[in-house]
Amino acid sequence: DAGVTQSPTHLIKTRGQQVTLRCSPKSGHDTVSWYQQALGQGPQFIFQYYEEEERQRGNFPDRFSGHQFPNYSSELNVNALLLGDSALYLCASSFAWRGNTGELFFGEGSRLTVL
Amino acid sequence: QKEVEQNSGPLSVPEGAIASLNCTYSDRGSQSFFWYRQYSGKSPELIMFIYSNGDKEDGRFTAQLNKASQYVSLLIRDSQPSDSATYLCAVIGGFKTIFGAGTRLFVKA
Numbered sequence: 001d002a003g004v005t006q007s008p009t010h011l012i013k014t015r016g017q018q019v020t021l022r023c024s025p026k027s028g029h030d031t032v033s034w035y036q037q038a039l040g041q042g043p044q045f046i047f048q049y050y051e052e053e054e055r056q057r058g059n060f061p062d063r064f065s066g067h068q069f070p071n072y073s074s075e076l077n078v079n080a081l082l083l084g085d086s087a088l089y090l091c092a093s094s095f096a097w098r099g100n101t102g103e104l105f106f107g108e109g110s111r112l113t114v115l
Numbered sequence: 116q117k118e119v120e121q122n123s124g125p126l127s128v129p130e131g132a133i134a135s136l137n138c139t140y141s142d143r144g145s146q147s148f149f150w151y152r153q154y155s156g157k158s159p160e161l162i163m164f165i166y167s168n169g170d171k172e173d174g175r176f177t178a179q180l181n182k183a184s185q186y187v188s189l190l191i192r193d194s195q196p197s198d199s200a201t202y203l204c205a206v207i208g209g210f211k212t213i214f215g216a217g218t219r220l221f222v223k224a
Contacts, residue, residue: 033212041216044214045213056209104212
């Protein structure tokens with residue numbers, strides 16, 4: 001049973017560039033949430049996708065956007081990168097039909113460094 | 116006020132001792148509470164959840180919830196060096212799960 005997979009695992013970008021991160025949810029899951037985790041901090045909610053729509057959004061600027069595909073996989077796009085965007089980006093999948101049980105399955109993350 | 120607050124630690128306990136991790140939350144309407152463990156360089160994994168006031172035990176782990184005080188705790192009995200990790204407290208807020216900053220635990224052999 002494949003777990004949550006994310007790519008790439010590490011990447012380095014320069015300020016002003018754009019980045020796309022990808023996530024495939026755990027088999028059978030239909031909901032994808034994205035989190036940003038800065039060093040020494042807890043995961044901060046960016047947004048959640050369900051049925052190819054953004055269902056809830058956290059306190060992140062419009063530079064952060066996403067997409068969910070019919071196969072439930074998802075992308076996170078960040079435009080005009082800032083130094084402060086350097087973080088671990090975590091994708092978490094879950095079942096929507098169970099409501100928000102709080103049981104999230106995380107991928108290993110994509111570590112973004114902005115120089 | 117942060118939605119979920121935790122002491123960042125680090126909390127250091129000797130092997131075999133009880134580790135006590137604490138968390139407070141701001142939304143009195145919160146119903147569901149979670150503890151995730153995150154090893155260094157790894158992603159969080161769910162270890163406990165609790166919905167009702169009182170204690171919930173699972174092996175060496177006990178979650179405690181006091182909704183009147185808006186307080187959640189995690190006790191780890193017979194702590195092992197392998198328990199050394201960051202423990203994240205989380206609550207549900209609509210469709211999202213809200214995490215605290217985490218408490219770093221070190222168990223000394």
